[in-house]
Structures are given as structure tokens and as C-alpha cells.
Amino acid sequence: MTQTTASRRVYLDHAATTPVRPEVAEAMLRFMVTDFGNASSVHGFGRVAKEATENARAQVASLMGARPEEIVLMSGGTEADNMAIRGAVLANAGRGRHVITTKIEHHAVLHTCEGLEKEGLAEVTYLPVDAQALVSAEAVAEAIRPDTVLVSLMFANNEVGTIQPVAEVGRLCREKGILFHTDAVQAYGALPLDVDALGIDLLSASSHKIYGPKGIGALFIRKGRKVRPLITGGFQERNRRAGTSNVPGAVGFGLAAELAMKEMEGRRRRLVALRDRLINGLVKKVEFTRLNGHPTLRLPNNANLSFEFVEGESILLSLDMKGVAASSGSACTSGSLEPSHVLLAMGLPPEVAHGSVRMTLGTGNTDEDVDYVLEVLPPIIDRLRAMSPLHAKVVAGREARKGG
Amino acid sequence: MYNQRVMDHFSQPRNVGDIPDADGVGEVGNPVCGDIMRIAIKVRADRIEDIKFKTFGCGAAIATSSMVTELVKGKTLQEAEEISNRTVAEALGGLPAIKMHCSNLAADALHRAIEDYRRRNGGAVGAGVAPAVAAGARAASGPAAHDEDKCPSCCGKIAQLGRELAEGRDITAGPPSDPIK
Structure with missing residues (x-):
């Protein structure tokens, strides 16, 4: 973004995307260069590609306790x-048209719901969240109507990391015969996840959040559940998603899922330790700092903090000059001029939402990375606060109280 | 995202701070939009002898604040009033399109500081300034500086809230406006 004079480069934006694991990239290469066939073809080139795709499908399914035929591969989490x-x-229009979701979903969910409302195809209830971004299962129960066909609740929030009561909501939906979708893009591969135990009918997952390639993801569709395809054309993906199979993508996604499954517990423990050291260090070192999201029901890699009286983009630019990559819920970084809908739904005042910084750790991060951020971030906040008219008012108020 | 000159003013802003015995102070922006700019001036013999700013905002907000202080230091009040937000953006070699409106209010803050100075010194706001310029400065520094047509996302909602207040609706009663989603 800008010229960097930093001695170190620290990537703390793994919720945005992750690097592809070298062994994953290597496995993919073969299916671009040598075994490049179209998985729908009858000949040997095609059969090799088909076999690799089906192997990948099984790997993707296994990480969520699903059966391979319940996995539809597609372009990514947004499409899912x-x-x-x-x-x-669309497929359940005969049963009703009411959808329940929450105010803190990803825009891939929210804008799809809003589109359906505008088209007159659905009525949508957007449930509120508490101050820690937690949705209550009771609120879901209360919102259910006789014509409710779908509940969509994210597994864990992408901005503040709060893990939602998916099991409770899954049970509730099962009892009422309502379809239950969860956007698990941030949770898949990071948390143990079993679609049967959790009563999930539909689950969205993405490859590039788990050290796989971009451009591929999956939708789990429980056997027997009706979902109308969006992309029509050929007969790929059991008629559920047309388009030539992305074989190298599938191979990469599959291997990334397998590695995530093998390494999950070790990764989780390491990330939680790094995360908590980062959060506690910053809260201790920088006054007027608050943790956004739930302290314990939280993704292992997510640290989202608001530094009051300063604006997020300014913090990101300053961090970038020090080689640290993070993101923010500030309007200026969202491209929308409004601060994060998640932070506002949690009841944060806009000026505090503007000062939020999200740091999401990954497998490549080390203790030294955390030390480096704890060293460079506090002076950045100090510098920006020294420039802030909001901070000046608070300091003046404090001085006045001292003087009085 | 930002050019070198913007980054220079962001990372080494000129004239940050406050003037305890300022002759005029202007503040624009609001926390909802995420930009608040405060400019203080010291005036001697109709010239801006000293100028300081404090800004809560993004990189563009800080860089434009810094640039405007540099542009007008030592200038006459009339010269300072002729500087527009666009002049500031041009002096910085341009800003990303999305920043041109909401984060580019530094000249408005300056004009407010000059208005404040004139009010304190006889109340003739715009005295000695071509009427059109003075009117422009007043318009730019008021709430109209947030042009809802250019900034429908945040300022449209603020303007809507304003309209509802003007119509006498009790906004504390909650919707319909839902100004901030």
C-alpha cells in the first residue's frame, strides 16, 4: 500500500485470506500442467481429473462430518x-417465504436476503445481537413463524470472532422442520465441526481461509434437502452447479482441508495463546482500549480491538508503514463510508467503531510477531491521539477533574 | 491507495496542535462519518500568523488538514478564504475518489475558524471579502458542506434525520429513519 521502512513484515489479516501452503500449491500444479483434463470428459485425461476432484470432495466433506455427495464445489464462500x-x-416457496437471519452476517448473506426482499420473494427477520455480538437461540425461537422456511446464522463472525450458538439453533430448526444454514467460512477448519451433531442442513465453506487457493469453496447440502441451483448449464456437481470443474482448485482445497483436520488442535492451541497475549498486551499497554466480541466464545485467531479517539484507517496506514498488515471496521476501509455493520449492531458508538482494528493470526505467526506488534502499535496510537480533538477533550476533562 | 505527498503529510503532519490563545477556532465533521477537524488560528494585521490543527480521521483527513495549514500560514485572511477543499486536494496531488468528499473538509474548518475570528472582532463575517467568496465560505462550512447527494451513505442519513427533526418527529422514539444501520 505504501512505502515501508519496516524491518519486519507481519501478516495479521488471515480472516481476509491466508497464504497457500507450499505442499498445496505443489499438488495443484500437476492438475494444471500435466493432468489438465476436463473432469466431465470420457477419456483418460478426464478420468484422472474426475478422480482427483472426487478425492478432494471426500476430503472437504470429512472436515465437517458430511458425506462426499453432500458437497457441492463452487467458486467460494460468497457463492455458497x-x-x-x-x-x-426458491426451492421451498410452496412452504413459506419467511427467512430468519442476523444483523451481523457477512454481506454475502445480508445482500442476498435484501435482494430477495426487494424481489418480493422473501420476508426476512434480522435478529439483533448483544454487546458481544452473540445471537440468542431464544430470539431465534421467538422469531419463528408458521411460514418460516430458513434460518441462516453464521458459525463465527468474521469481524469480531464471536462463535454463535449453532447447536442450539440447529436443534430448534430440526424440531420445527425448518432448514438451517450456517456460513462457516471463518470456522471451517478452525473449529471442530460436525454437520450431523449440530443439525446443520446447509453450510458454506471457503478454501482460501484455510491455506488453500482462492476461487473455490463448497456448499454442504444435506441429503434430501431441496435447493435450487443458481448457475445453470452442464450437469456438473450432480446438476447442482454447472460449469467446468475447477480441478486444481478442488485438489488444493481438499488437501488444505485434510491438513486442517490433522493439525486443528495444535493450531488452535498455538493461536489462542498468541491471540490472548496480543489482546492482553494491548489492553494493558494502551488506555481506552476495548476488546470487541466475546472474550471466550471466540475464534482462536481473532483479536478485534477499538482504540478510542482514533480512526481505524490511520492506524492501518501507520501499521503498514511498520510492515504490519491488519484490517479495520472503519468506514474508510470498507469502501462504504459507514463503519462496520457488525460493530454498530453490537451497540458501539460510531466513533468507537471507526477506531476498530482487526488482527487475525495464522499458522505462520510467531511469538516474535506478537512482541513486534506490542512494541510498534502503542506509539502509533499515542501519535494519532496526540492529533485527535476527541482525545484532547478527554484529557482536558481529566485535567479539570484533577485540578478540582 | 494514497500518493507519496499524501503519505508524507499523513506520516509527518505539519502544524499539529492547539493555540491556547487562538483568535479563531473552527470545527467541522462528525463522529458518525469518522472525520472531525479542528483548526485554530492566530491573526495579526489581517494575516494568519499561526495555525494549528487537530484531526480525528483517516489518512486523507489528516493529510488535508496538514496541507491546508501549510497553504495558508502567513497568508491574508482573504487569500485563505479563497482556498477550497479542491485546492487542498490538488495541492496534495489528488485523493482517491471516495475520499474527495467526506475526508476533505479541512478548508471548511479553516473558513469556520476565520468566521469565528471575524465574529469575535466586530461580527462582520465576510467583511472585506468578495460577497460570493464569503457566501461560499459560509455555505461550505455549514452542515451543507455535507452534501447528501455526494455522500448518500452517511450524510444522506444525517440529512434525513435533520429533516425529520425539522418536521417535529421525536427521533428518540426510534424508527422509521434508522439513520445508522
């Missing part, structure tokens, strides 16, 4: 969310 919601609403 679109298909889950639009496809379920």
Missing part, C-alpha cells in the same frame, strides 16, 4: 451463501 439462501427460498 448465495446458493444456500436464494436456492433454499
Whole structure:
């Protein structure tokens, strides 16, 4: 973004995307260069590609306790969310048109719901969250109507990391015979996840959040559940998603899922330790700092903090000059001029939402990375606060109280 | 995202601070939009002898604040009033399109500081300034500086809230406006 004079480069934006594991990239190369066949072809080139795709499908399924035939491979998490919601609403129009979701979903869910409302195809209830971004299962129960066909609740929030009561909501939906979709893009591969135990009918997952390539993801569709395809054309993916199979993508996604499964517990423990040291260190070192999201029901890699009286983009630019990559819920970084809808739904005042910074750790991060951030971030906040008219007012108020 | 000159003013802003015995102070922006700019001036013989700013905002907000102080230091009040937000952006070699409106209010803050100075010194706001310029400065520094057509996302909602207040609706009663989603 800008010229960097930093001695170190620290990537803390793994919720945005992750690097592809070298062994994953290597496994993919073969299916671009040598075994490049179209998985739908009859000949040997095609059969090799088909076999690799089906192997990958099984790997992707296994990481969520699903069966391979319940996995529809597609372009990514956004397409999976679109298909889950639009496809379920269209396929179940005879049963009703009411959808329940929450105010803190990813835009892939929210904008799809809003689109369906505008088209007159659905009525949508957007449930509020508490100050820690937690949705209550009771609120879901109360919102259910006789014509409710779908509940869509994210597994864990992408901005503040709060893990939602998916099991409770899954049970509730099962009892009422309502389809249950969860956007698990941030949770898949990071947390143990079993679609049967959790009563999930539809689940969105993405490859590039788990050290796989971009451009591929999956929608789990429980056997027997009706979802209308969005992309029509050939007969790929059991008629559920047309388009030539992304074989190298599938191979990469599959291997990334397998590695995530093998390494999950070790990764989780390491990340939680790094995360908590980062959060506690910053809260201790920088006054007027608050943790956004739930302290314990939290993704292992997510640290989201608000530094009051300063604006997020300014913090990101300053961090970038020190080689640290993070993100923010500030309007200026969202491209929308409004601060994060998640932070506002949690009841944060806009000026505090503007000062939020999200740091999401990954397998490549070390203790030294955390030390480096704890060293460079506090002076950045100090510098920006020294420039801030909001901070000046608080300091003046404090001085006045001292003087009085 | 930002050019070198913007980054220079962001990372080494000129004239940060406050003037305890300022002759005029202007503040624009609001926390909802995420930009608040405060400019203080010291005036001697109709010239801006000293100028300091404090800004809560993004990189563009800080860089434009810094640039405007540099542009007008030592200038006459009339010269300072002729500087617009666009002049500031141009002096910085341009800003990303999305920043041109919401984060580019530093000249407005300056004009407010000059208005404040004139009010304190006889109340003739715009005295000695071509009427059109003075009117422009007043318009730019008021709430109209947040042009809802250019900034529908945040300022449209603020303007809507304003309209509802003007119509006498009790906004504490909650919707319909839902100004901030």
C-alpha cells in the first residue's frame, strides 16, 4: 500500500485470506500442467481429473462430518451463501417465504436476503445481537413463524470472532422442520465441526481461509434437502452447479482441508495463546482500549480491538508503514463510508467503531510477531491521539477533574 | 491507495496542535462519518500568523488538514478564504475518489475558524471579502458542506434525520429513519 521502512513484515489479516501452503500449491500444479483434463470428459485425461476432484470432495466433506455427495464445489464462500439462501427460498416457496437471519452476517448473506426482499420473494427477520455480538437461540425461537422456511446464522463472525450458538439453533430448526444454514467460512477448519451433531442442513465453506487457493469453496447440502441451483448449464456437481470443474482448485482445497483436520488442535492451541497475549498486551499497554466480541466464545485467531479517539484507517496506514498488515471496521476501509455493520449492531458508538482494528493470526505467526506488534502499535496510537480533538477533550476533562 | 505527498503529510503532519490563545477556532465533521477537524488560528494585521490543527480521521483527513495549514500560514485572511477543499486536494496531488468528499473538509474548518475570528472582532463575517467568496465560505462550512447527494451513505442519513427533526418527529422514539444501520 505504501512505502515501508519496516524491518519486519507481519501478516495479521488471515480472516481476509491466508497464504497457500507450499505442499498445496505443489499438488495443484500437476492438475494444471500435466493432468489438465476436463473432469466431465470420457477419456483418460478426464478420468484422472474426475478422480482427483472426487478425492478432494471426500476430503472437504470429512472436515465437517458430511458425506462426499453432500458437497457441492463452487467458486467460494460468497457463492455458497448465495446458493444456500436464494436456492433454499426458491426451492421451498410452496412452504413459506419467511427467512430468519442476523444483523451481523457477512454481506454475502445480508445482500442476498435484501435482494430477495426487494424481489418480493422473501420476508426476512434480522435478529439483533448483544454487546458481544452473540445471537440468542431464544430470539431465534421467538422469531419463528408458521411460514418460516430458513434460518441462516453464521458459525463465527468474521469481524469480531464471536462463535454463535449453532447447536442450539440447529436443534430448534430440526424440531420445527425448518432448514438451517450456517456460513462457516471463518470456522471451517478452525473449529471442530460436525454437520450431523449440530443439525446443520446447509453450510458454506471457503478454501482460501484455510491455506488453500482462492476461487473455490463448497456448499454442504444435506441429503434430501431441496435447493435450487443458481448457475445453470452442464450437469456438473450432480446438476447442482454447472460449469467446468475447477480441478486444481478442488485438489488444493481438499488437501488444505485434510491438513486442517490433522493439525486443528495444535493450531488452535498455538493461536489462542498468541491471540490472548496480543489482546492482553494491548489492553494493558494502551488506555481506552476495548476488546470487541466475546472474550471466550471466540475464534482462536481473532483479536478485534477499538482504540478510542482514533480512526481505524490511520492506524492501518501507520501499521503498514511498520510492515504490519491488519484490517479495520472503519468506514474508510470498507469502501462504504459507514463503519462496520457488525460493530454498530453490537451497540458501539460510531466513533468507537471507526477506531476498530482487526488482527487475525495464522499458522505462520510467531511469538516474535506478537512482541513486534506490542512494541510498534502503542506509539502509533499515542501519535494519532496526540492529533485527535476527541482525545484532547478527554484529557482536558481529566485535567479539570484533577485540578478540582 | 494514497500518493507519496499524501503519505508524507499523513506520516509527518505539519502544524499539529492547539493555540491556547487562538483568535479563531473552527470545527467541522462528525463522529458518525469518522472525520472531525479542528483548526485554530492566530491573526495579526489581517494575516494568519499561526495555525494549528487537530484531526480525528483517516489518512486523507489528516493529510488535508496538514496541507491546508501549510497553504495558508502567513497568508491574508482573504487569500485563505479563497482556498477550497479542491485546492487542498490538488495541492496534495489528488485523493482517491471516495475520499474527495467526506475526508476533505479541512478548508471548511479553516473558513469556520476565520468566521469565528471575524465574529469575535466586530461580527462582520465576510467583511472585506468578495460577497460570493464569503457566501461560499459560509455555505461550505455549514452542515451543507455535507452534501447528501455526494455522500448518500452517511450524510444522506444525517440529512434525513435533520429533516425529520425539522418536521417535529421525536427521533428518540426510534424508527422509521434508522439513520445508522
